[in-house]
Amino acid sequence: MGPDILDLLRRHVSVREYAPGDVPQEEWLQWIRAAQQASTDATGQLYSAIEVRDPDLRRRVAVLAGDQRHVHQAPRFLVVCLDVRRLRLLLEHRHERLGIRRGAALLFGITDAALFAQGLVVAAEAAGFGVCFVGGVQNHGPKLARELQLPEGVVPLWGLTFGRPAKPASPKPRVPTSSVLHVDQYHDLTDQELGDTFTVMAPATRSGDWVNPLRKYFAPAGVMDLREEDIWALLEQQGLGPGK
C-alpha cells in the first residue's frame, strides 16, 4: 500500500476543470468522516465545513471569492471554517465557559481545519476526483461570512472544489526538499540556491519566471497584502477580535 499512497501524494495537482459527474452522496460522507479522523489538539476539532449547494448562494459566494469559473461550476464546493462555536456550546451545555482566545484559536483552529482538509483531498484523489483550494475566500472575507450567515465563532478560511478532472495534468514543481527540511538549525539558502530555486520553479508559472506570481501575491500591495485588513475585520466580525 505504501508506494501507492506516496505516488498519490506525489501526483497531486490542483484541478480547475471538471468533467460531468457529481460525487455520490454516500461516498462524499465517507470522505468527510475519514478526514475527520485527522489529529486535533486536545480532541477540540475546531473546524466546520459549509457545503454550498443552493445555486444562488453558490453564485454569490463564487463572485466574492474571485469569480473563478471552477468555483461556479464544480459539482461540490465547501467553505472550510475555523469553528470555536461548537466547542463553546458544548462547554456551556455542561455549565463551563469557553476560554480559548484568538491567537490560540487561529493557530490550533487553522491547523485542525487544514489537517481535516488534506485528508479530504487525499480521500477524493484516491477515488479519482480532483480538488482545488480557493484562497479567494479571503478576498472579501467579511462579506462572504455575512453571505453565508456564519454566526460568531465561525471564520471562513478557504474553499475547496471537487469534481472529476476534465483532463490529465502533470504535478507542478516544488522548492527543493533541502530548503524545506533543516537539521538542528535553520539554514538560509545561498545566492546560488536562490537562483536555482527560480529555475526549478519556473515550470509552475505561465510566464516561465516564478518571480511573477511571487510578486503578484507576496510583494507590497500584492494579493496577500491587500487581504490583510479584511482578515482582521473578518476575525473581529466573527467574534475573534483583540479582546477575545
Next chain:
Amino acid sequence: MGPDILDLLRRHVSVREYAPGDVPQEEWLQWIRAAQQASTDATGQLYSAIEVRDPDLRRRVAVLAGDQRHVHQAPRFLVVCLDVRRLRLLLEHRHERLGIRRGAALLFGITDAALFAQGLVVAAEAAGFGVCFVGGVQNHGPKLARELQLPEGVVPLWGLTFGRPAKPASPKPRVPTSSVLHVDQYHDLTDQELGDTFTVMAPATRSGDWVNPLRKYFAPAGVMDLREEDIWALLEQQGLGPGK
C-alpha cells in the same frame, strides 16, 4: 486503491509509544518530498521543518514542549514552522520585497504547514509508522524558538514525532459528521445533540467524561488560554509583530 486509503485515514491514531527502529533516511526524504506536493496558495510554500537530531538539543526542546516521554524518545522529531523568510530571500534575490503581513502569514502559512504535515502523516502511516502531533511546542514558544535559533520570519507551530508503533491501538471517536458538515447554512447543535456528542466522545477520554479534557484545554485559565500571551510574544519575537 480508494478503499485502502479511506481505511488508512479512518484508522489514524496518535502514537506515543514506539518500538525500536528508525525511519530509513531515503524513505524519510521520500515522505517529505511527497508531502511537499500538497496545495499551497500562489506556490508560496510558507513552511519549513526543523528535524531535531542532536540529543542535547532534543532534550532541551522536549522539556520546553511539555517534557513528554515520546518527544524525548521518538526515532524522529520535527518542529514544523511557518516560514516567510525563505520567500523574503527569494523576493530579495530578484530585487523585490516581501509584503505579506501577519494576518495573511498566519492564515496561509499555518494552512501550508498543516497541509504538508498531514501528507507526511499519511505517508508515514502508509509505511507502517505512527506519528503524534506535539501542540506543547506552544507552551513556551518564545524560548523554544530561541533554543532552535530560529531566525526572523520563522515561527514554530507544533512538533511531530515518528516511530514504529509499540502496540496496536484503536481510533478515537470524533464528533458526528452531521455537526461538522453544514449545507448552505450553519446549524447549531440542539441540546439533545450536544448531550449525545458527549456520549459519543466519552471513549476519547481516560475519565469517561469528555468535559474533562475540554475544560482542561479550552475553558478560561485552561491550557489554550495560558498559551495565548506566549503566542503573540512568539510572533513578535520572530518578526511577525503588529506592524508587520
